[in-house]
Amino acid sequence: MSYNLLKGKKGIIFGALDEKSIAWITAIKCHEEGAQIVLSNAPVAMRMGEINKLAEKIGAPVIPCDVTNNDDIENLISKTMEHFGGGFDFILHSIGMGVNVRKGKHYTDIDYGFNVKTNDVSAVSLHRVLACCMKKDALNEWGSVVALTYIAAQRVFPDYSEMADAKALLESITRSFGYHYGIKKHVRVNTISQSPTRTTAGSGVKGFDGFISYAEKMSPLGNATAEECGNYIVTLFSDLTKMVTMQNHFHDGGFSFTGVTQAVIEQMEK
Numbered sequence: 001m002s003y004n005l006l007k008g009k010k011g012i013i014f015g016a017l018d019e020k021s022i023a024w025i026t027a028i029k030c031h032e033e034g035a036q037i038v039l040s041n042a043p044v045a046m047r048m049g050e051i052n053k054l055a056e057k058i059g060a061p062v063i064p065c066d067v068t069n070n071d072d073i074e075n076l077i078s079k080t081m082e083h084f085g086g087g088f089d090f091i092l093h094s095i096g097m098g099v100n101v102r103k104g105k106h107y108t109d110i111d112y113g114f115n116v117k118t119n120d121v122s123a124v125s126l127h128r129v130l131a132c133c134m135k136k137d138a139l140n141e142w143g144s145v146v147a148l149t150y151i152a153a154q155r156v157f158p159d160y161s162e163m164a165d166a167k168a169l170l171e172s173i174t175r176s177f178g179y180h181y182g183i184k185k186h187v188r189v190n191t192i193s194q195s196p197t198r199t200t201a202g203s204g205v206k207g208f209d210g211f212i213s214y215a216e217k218m219s220p221l222g223n224a225t226a227e228e229c230g231n232y233i234v235t236l237f238s239d240l241t242k243m244v245t246m247q248n249h250f251h252d253g254g255f256s257f258t259g260v261t262q263a264v265i266e267q268m269e270k
């Protein structure tokens with residue numbers, strides 16, 4: 001069901017790799033709610049060609065951008081402004097990659113070159129995108145920016161490894177840039193801390209199957225799905241949440257504030 005919550009709004013959605021991606025599902029939701037969208041992903045990810053199916057479905061152009069490359073970001077923001085004929089209203093940063101995790105390096109023995117890349121892709125990229133938007137005055141008054149994060153930024157989940165540190169940095173940039181963009185143009189910047197979700201990035205975490213079942217049992221409402229995450233993101237892009245900024249919002253069925261559940265106790269007693 002559509003409520004036209006984003007009627008007349010325009011924005012960029014980063015990170016739709018395939019139909020399981022949180023960004024993919026969110027792009028469809030934003031389109032259903034009346035938004036016009038520009039899709040972007042890293043050139044290497046776009047070679048798979050999947051994103052073109054989504055682009056066709058929602059009538060969106062696709063503009064490649066490696067978010068660690070300032071020239072790519074400048075090009076994306078300029079082309080997006082040309083496409084929309086001026087500024088736009090929202091950005092979804094749905095991007096993450098743990099290079100040491102991918103290469104099987106343990107947290108206690110990381111390669112620091114890989115680690116710089118992990119932080120750049122997963123966290124500093126938010127700063128790069130916001131800084132470019134500010135320079136070009138690309139975001140409209142009361143614009144809204146959302147980035148996706150995970151609770152390993154606050155509590156230890158050992159197999160999340162260096163990505164925990166990257167998410168902590170992402171959440172900090174959200175607050176710091178949110179302050180400056182709020183003062184300058186009432187632009188809001190928030191993170192959503194999502195339940196474990198079966199996507200390409202999610203499944204890269206070691207022991208993901210056991211972990212997703214554990215999180216399900218530890219959440220009074222169960223794990224939040226990508227669909228539900230998309231709905232939540234729509235509300236943050238809408239004018240109904242205008243005064244919300246610099247926050248991390250747990251979208252996790254109650255996991256973050258649950259000490260233990262009956263289901264987990266029963267499992268332990270077996």
Ligand SMILES: NC(=O)c1ccc[n+]([C@@H]2O[C@H](COP(=O)([O-])OP(=O)(O)OC[C@H]3O[C@@H](n4cnc5c(N)ncnc54)[C@H](O)[C@@H]3O)[C@@H](O)[C@H]2O)c1
Binds near residue numbers: 121198199200203
């Ligand atoms: N899946 C989960 O369990 C889960 C839970 C909490 C938060 N998140 C976060 O949600 C976000 C989206 O991930 P997802 O689960 O939908 O997985 P996904 O693999 O579908 O999306 C990750 C995206 O990041 C993009 N990306 C990687 N390097 C890039 C670069 N240099 N430039 C531009 N784009 C680049 C990939 O191409 C991909 O589209 C990530 O930030 C992830 O950490 C995921």
